[in-house]
Amino acid sequence: MGSQLSKQIERRRALKMEKRALLDLLETSGCNFPGCEYQTYDPKNWMGNLDPAKLIIKQIIWPGTHDSATNRIGIPLISRPFAQCQSMSIYEQLVNGTRVLDIRVQQDRRVCHGILLTYSVDVVIRDIRRFLSETKSEIIILEIRTEYGHKDPPGFDEYLVEELGDYLIPHDEAVFNKTVAEVLPRRITCVWKPRESEDPRPGDPLWSGGYLRDNWINTDLPSTKFESNLKYLDEQPPVSSRKYFYRVENTVTPIPDNPVVCVWPVTGRIHAYARLFIAQCFYRGIADRLQILSTDFIEVDFVDACVGNFSHQVS
Template identity: 25%
Template sequence: MESMEIKSTLGNNALNNWMATTPGIEDLPLYKLALPGTHNAGCDWQASYALIPGAHWVACQHKSFHQQLNNGARALDIRLVLTSKGDGIDKLRIQHNGFLSSRTLGDLVTDINRFLSENPDEFIVLDFHELKGGDQPFDFAWFNKLMMHFLRDRIIPAKNRYSSLRQLKDISRTQRVLMHADWHHDLDFEWFNDQIEHAWIGTQTPSASDLQKYITKVMESPPSSYRPWSLSATSYSALGGPVDIHTHLDKWFDPANSDWLLKCNIVNVDFIEESQLVSFCRTANLIKARRL
């Protein structure tokens, strides 16, 4: 009943600025919010891939970083590899299980800057899930320098990671990106936060039924609500690659059907435009805000 009442109060259905136009969530910090995330964000159908294995084995999203953000994603799962090919920042390529996407770190920072220029009061969690060497070791110091150069004015200092959205807006008019990565001595943890805890089923080809059972178990004792964590709600077929399971997601995560989103921080999905996850997160966040 509570979720149905709240849904009726959501007058703005635009996805590009849903955080700024969802009343009442300003007093929640990012780690307390339910955030729609894109799994393997840089592997999309608009990018290009080697002929083998082909896009259908690799692509987990339909569209670019910018379009994912415009469609409501607020946490991006980023997996980078350093290659010798390309120039400058474009040597840092997106990869999925070792298969390269044409997307680069340059595409990521360009799309983030563009999106935040258009939507200055939205917030983004950058989850650098993997930073790997390819045909050369990963250069953490260079990566750190690039992030400071291209996004410095956008990055939320690590010391402010527990601040509410309202407090973050008061602190800065531009700092809207929270970065997470595994610890390395060449990363500046004044700006980077430690790696996000991931709840993943642990098998490469889970069915929707397997996934439902796993998530049900996670929700019985979810990770700490005092630090960020992400739930991987994705399915993969050995015959066709990432599977669109939006009908299942819409049933599982609808606040009218379950309290799952009230227990979640980041929910990573494939093909985010297909499901109603963003709308459900808005509703869940209003419920969370009312319970403060």
């Protein structure tokens, strides 16, 4: 009991220091970067409004969501706070500017986060199709993976191809050098990451997991996550020479042996520092590596930061 109490006291001290470190960095460096004042008047159509003929796929700063389909996961007020990472539906996220979705499934095609379950993936597909039917030039990166500890849904690749059909952008590395206008009317790069089934192959309608990479840092300490994100991003090639998408997640994660294990209060430790992160990418000379930035509980200001960072290049 005494050692556990001592451990928790030390962690509280570490957390206090890490919160202070981010505040100090914000106060000394600020969060200005090219395009930081940008505000989209129409987040539902931000790609179309920036001119699809100028938007090169590999150069876009893609705003994404982490554990995207968790708005109704678990039981309200009981288990939901331990796994809910988004409060908006998939459709609402897309309307508000999200363009990268992170979907986790289990064997029966229900969306899950660990052991907690929510609706069928059919709901996700329906929301995506609704959004695409209401827009003309918006491209989505849809990552679907079998959640850790679960089995692949049988025949899931065929299901995705059947449901998404002509919206799918088939696997072709040449896509990275194309503009949005050049891939239209196809609208979805779907990355399927099974655990046991065969990976998609070159030329397939779906893309294999190696085309969407990240370095997940499992911590609830905000400065540790912030600096680790910068470190791993610095190790990536510039987008100009990269043939895969690289994602940075502006999130921290509840750790089971800590008193606070609900997502919202923990992720709130880093949530407000997305603009600081982009500014630090410029300050440290690695802005040419930034491509996907994801968050829990996405807001339009987060989308503005990502889009603004890119919009100044095509204005």
